[in-house]
Amino acid sequence: MKAACQGLTGRRVLVTGATGFLGRRVLPALDRAGAEIVVLLRDPDVACGADLRARYPSVAVxxxxxxxxxxxEAALAGADTVLHLAAKAQAGGRFNEAPDYFACNVAGTLNLLTACARGRVRRVVHLSTAQVYGRSDSLLVDETHPVDGRTVYAASKIAAEGLVRAYAEDGFSAVSLRPSNIYGPGQQAATVVTAILAQLAAGDAITLQTLDPVRDFVFVDDVVQAILAAAAAEAPPSGCAINISSGEGVSIRQLAEAAIRAVRNGTPVTLSARSGLPAQADRLVCANDLAAAALSWRPAVTLSDGLAQTFRADWARATPDTAQETEAA
Known part of the structure; x- marks a missing residue:
């Protein structure tokens, strides 16, 4: 991250989604880099907006x-770099919510790109998702794999990526990042990682919908590194999409077992699955070779370390048997 941060010194960076899970981690990294930060908030008076002002007095809201x-267009004035992290981002999305998804993720992206084309923006980093691949029979999915929008969310992100690709032909550099399953401290969304860690904090049993699907998990700080690298890279392949992933397949069972080892130090925990709806994809594991080549990026945090960090930050105080370990860490 150090090299990426150096490349952002003195740059005026507009961040959308600054109060979200990723945005809250991106801002301190930009601040340390010496970037001039502008954030676009729908309601700067809500608690998260007030907290942002208190933490970063120099940030222009x-x-x-x-x-x-x-x-x-007003928020973009003077910016030369845009980190577009804002989105309506529930993994599935009901079809009756499609207008909201497309208004935010597609029309919002279109407005932003149009303003960038009129201004002096030289780099746009658009946060997409690996969910654009839908179902896959491939052991490892690279960026040449066809996209398959089987949910409203994925369909909206495919459309937004198309806009990024089209506008990248119009004079500024733009790239879409496709992170796999992001996890880490401060994640408020209901995910399989938060479900596992919350149950570990509450007792000695974990019950999940299913244990069989294989996924690809990437720690939030590694994703932040990738975002900064994409913003600072001298010449990333403009208009393209790049996977941001661990490149390692982990079943939900293996994920739960890794969490138990990471936070329970051998304490017996029962693990079971209940019947439910089938997963959206049985396996989705993404290659990260293009990120390594184009952004000099590889994930640095192991799954075990990432789960332990997340548990210590968000849940350890709830369990008496881990309190002393947390205080000594």
């Missing part, structure tokens, strides 16, 4: 909505 072209 602009009020607006990505769906409003005027407020987007």
């Amino acid at each position: 602009r009020t607006g909505d990505l769906r409003d072209p005027g407020s987007v």
